[in-house]
Amino acid sequence: MSQIIVVKIGTSSLTRPETGQLALATIASLAETLCNLRRNNYKVILVSSGAVGVGCARLRLSERPKAISIKQAVAAVGQGRLMRVYDDLFTSLQQPIAQVLLTRTDLVQRSKYLNVYNTFQELLKLDVIPIVNENDTVAVEELKFGDNDTLSALVASLVHADWLFLLTDVDKLYSADPRKVPDAKPISLVSSIEELTKLQLETGNGSGSQWGTGGMKTKISAARIATTAGVRTVITEGKQPDNIHKIIQGESIGTHFEPQPEPTSARKRWIAYGLLPEGKLYLDAGAVIAISGGGKSLLPAGITSIEGQFKPNEAVQLCSKSGKEIARGLVNYSSSELDKIRGRRSMEIPEILGYQGVETVVHRDNLVLI
Secondary structure (H helix, E strand, O other): OOOEEEEEEOHHHHEOOOOOOEOHHHHHHHHHHHHHHHHOOOEEEEEEOOHHHHHHHHOOOOOOOOOHHHHHHHHHHHHHHHHHHHHHHHHHOOOOEEEEEEOOHHHHOHHHHHHHHHHHHHHHHOOOEEEEEEOOOOOOHHHOOOOHHHHHHHHHHHOOOOEEEEEEOOOOEEOOOOOOOOOOOEEOEEOOHHHHHHHHHHHOOOOOOOOOOOOHHHHHHHHHHHHHOOOEEEEEEOOOOOHHHHHHOOOOOOEEEOOOOOOOOHHHHHHHHHOOOOEEEEEOHHHHHHHHOOOOOEOHHHEEEEEEOOOOOOEEEEEOOOOOEEEEEEOOOOHHHHHHHOOOOHHHHHHHHOOOOOOOOEOHHHEEEO
């Protein structure tokens, strides 16, 4: 069975930092690399940033706009130009491509999530290379992925990819920014979630380039999403796309994040990363222990307070008293109903609400640890 490879290339690799103009040599090399992978029977998906950056260059803007409405307009200008370049290059290599523009809404609703999955499957069966970007032209701020590192990890998780390559402007992950700290130590292998968590705590914001939105923090977050889904993730240099083939062949290039030995189910990954939480439930110490260590469902007795307004079957964050998120899940009651039954025993629910509700607030089958 063919392996699936998801490649994400950032704006810093696609464009020249001083002007924001497309780095055509890099894009041509990337196209050639992906076509070679296709000829070697790999299924390939490209997640490409650059629409806003290219739009800025075309409109001769001196910096990336901050207002969402202006960014949407600039993205509309840049996306067509970017796809034209990709289409010209891939056509010269006789490789069909497809444009796939996604918003978070496409992953929030279960039916849309499955539709997106089916679309990718059909494109890959047709030996097409899908080129994916966030639909910046229509996405509103609260329903944005925020960066294409996250988008690429969600796509890799969705299609059950074998590899996720995050192409960036450094050759691998370092203990600090090597452009600012000369003695920063390279990190070649991250083998556990615990190591990932430590890296996230140490990297800070990692704000990315002038023209892009990502940074090392978003790449580490993406690695967490992907490795939890069983996807081997690699950070490597975007200016050298041919490294992808060398890495697959076993060369020690870039930073490798090993996939977790027991990936979470597709449904639980959808709950954890596809959905946007509509509220928070604060739990007492006993409930935190039962959920994080005992694999239990959440009962109303363990809830001390709630935050936000939500309906049944919407996603909520489960937090300790200090506000630290420990899990995420689909709630069985609305916020107004929960406000009445929180802290009470399950047997009291019918008397309080006036109907026979379920015993659990969030069932363990609809709950995933964060």
